[in-house]
Amino acid sequence: MSVEELKSIEAEFAALLEQAKSARVKGVLTQAKAEVEREIVNLEIKARLAAERQAGGSTQQAKRYLHELTDYGWDQSPKFVKLFITLNGVQNCTEDAVTVNYTPSSLQLYVRDLNGKDFGITVNNLLHTIDVEKSYRKIKTDMVAIYLKKAQEGQNWDVLTAIQKRLKQKQDSEMSKSGDNPESELVNIMKKMYNEGDSKTKQMIAKAWTEGQEKAKFGKEFGGGLGDLGDL
Structure with a gap:
């Protein structure tokens, strides 16, 4: 399935989410939408790697694989939600080799050619909306710090994503x-x-x-x- 087809499906899920009233229905739709967004990101990364390999044409570049990162820490201030992704040696990458794509509800970090490998991490369904234009990243020693500008300053994020929020509520409810x-x-x-x-x-x-x-x-x-x- 092409990226365009997946984006069309994603738009349909988003429209259905706006109409949904039941928490259970919203949960199912949100999870399905997240899966589609993940597929889109994977296809976009694969397309980017293919384009780079075609442009470079080197044997070393052709052997690079994408390593999906899963661990991160996070914190917040009144204005920003801050993510910290540990990646040994990332400070040796050039600025244009470390990119972050933002949407109002997600982010995608992509690190190109770090010790012959590519790395990426995607976080979908952020708990609240972010300001894409004012979000940015910094490269530090063995770490990438991503600063997500809160669309609503002063708003507290008790978790990072909507899915984590629903899981926490479910656990609290069942425990009670x-x-x-x-x-x-x-x-x-x-x-x-x-x-x-x-x-x-x-x-x-x-x-x-x-x-x-x-x-x-x-x-x-x-x-x-x-x-x-x-x-x-």
């Missing part, structure tokens, strides 16, 4: 339903996330659960490992 036994409710939440997640999510939950069990004082109650998570 079982106040007498929060540990049991935590198990239920992890079960649900595990059953609904992809392979990477399942690996992360399994690892977190195993490490937690090794340190937990109530290990005997849960039987250790993932045993009490049933048929995850």
Whole structure:
């Protein structure tokens, strides 16, 4: 599917989101829209790499691959939301090799030819709108700092994205339903996330659960490992 077709689908999801009233419907549409945006970004990056390889024509450039970054830290001030992406040696890149594309609700960082590799990270569905024109980035030692200008200064972002917000609300809601036994409710939440997640999510939950069990004082109650998570 072409980028143009995906952008058309993205526009349809955006229109439906404006009409949706149910929180559940909004959640489904937002997640679907995020997946389409991710596909668009991936296709755009692949097209850019293909163009660079065709223009350069070198064997070294043809062997470069895109490495998707997933970890970042963030903070905020009254005017900006600040993202910090660790990337060893990025200070050695030229200014034009480190680019950030912004939309009012997303950002895409692209680092070209760092030690023979390309790196990228995309954050979609930001919790609130940003001012694209006043957002910028800085290259620091082993780090790229991205400054997202808040469209509404002074607005507090308790999380970075709308998806994280909905997950937090869901967890808080489900935890409140079982106040007498929060540990049991935590198990239920992890079960649900595990059953609904992809392979990477399942690996992360399994690892977190195993490490937690090794340190937990109530290990005997849960039987250790993932045993009490049933048929995850």
